[in-house]
Amino acid sequence: MNPVYYLYLAALLFTIGATGVLIRRNAIVVFMCIELMLNACNLAFVVFSRMHGNLDGQIIAFFTMVVAAAEVVVGLAIIVSLFRTRHSASVDDASLMKL
């Protein structure tokens, strides 16, 4: 097996995540799909690191993880405050900047 199959898997996971962002309307699930896309990118970075024989790809994946952690913290805080004001986690309901 050629390790390039890992890249196909990463592309597939990214596509599933992107489709999920378009299809789902529960803000939390949309957020999970974004996490899935980030993870797929990380897998691609790790495989690229193996391909080139250096660790730069792993460093980028590491930074992606840090950014994802920060993003999750802020995003979930936004979802919680949205839910408090609108009593719904649907992205359709959040159509106004202010309630």
Place this chain on the structure above:
Amino acid sequence: MSPQLAAYATSTGEAFQFWVLGTVAVIGALSTVFMKKAVHSALSLAGTMIVLAVFYLANGAYFLGIVQIVVYTGAIMMLFLFVVMLVGVTAADSLQETIKGQRWLAVLCGVGFGVLLLAGIANASLKNFAGTGQANANGNVEGLAALIFTKYVFAFEITGALLITAAVGAMVLTHRERTERPKTQREQSEQRVRDGKHLPPLPAPGVYARHNAVDIAGLLPDGTPSELTVSKTLRDRGQVRDVSAEALGDLKALEQRSEERLERTPVEPAHFKRSEEASK
């Protein structure tokens, strides 16, 4: 297997691992998207992330594999589950489309995008894999540390600033300033008297001497369940069990049995017999 061969192909064990766990990862990703409840989506995503961690380990990224499990499946997914519980497990997605045909268009876009991406990878000449053996020669963690603290030191510093900003941002977003003084117990009781609504404590749930679970509504004297006795959360979820019919049937059966024991003639033998059978 010689290093030259390892550049082009993986071992049979890794290929087997890839095909088995890759299937699991794709199934997990699909069920993240298509599960109706957010909790199930979160659990599927956690499974996919664990599989990805195994793939990192297989690709020589030992540090990232462990960090993936600790940070993603440990911290981030727990945070997700926390918010799912906070927002409400029952907040299921409405399956009604607000834009007509949006779902099919989204799937079409996804498939098109996927085909483009896969075709791009297939067209690229990605035949030569150097492998991480040489880069990991002094240890994966040592190699990463050497890079982070030399070449990527500024990115690393900025990451620190980002994390602090995120922590402060989360606190600002979820912290709610009280605009008024919270009511004391006395003021609350005075308010209740003024409103004239239900002064004593709410009645307890459960049926006397039979069921005392919190999800069973207490019965009024006429045998109908009282909504007041169960908590509002259970009522909203529709998880209130109604045992009023059962309790009445049991009562009738008990009466009949006691009458049989006391050798009295029952008032309505046929009716009671039927209710006893029903209660069984």
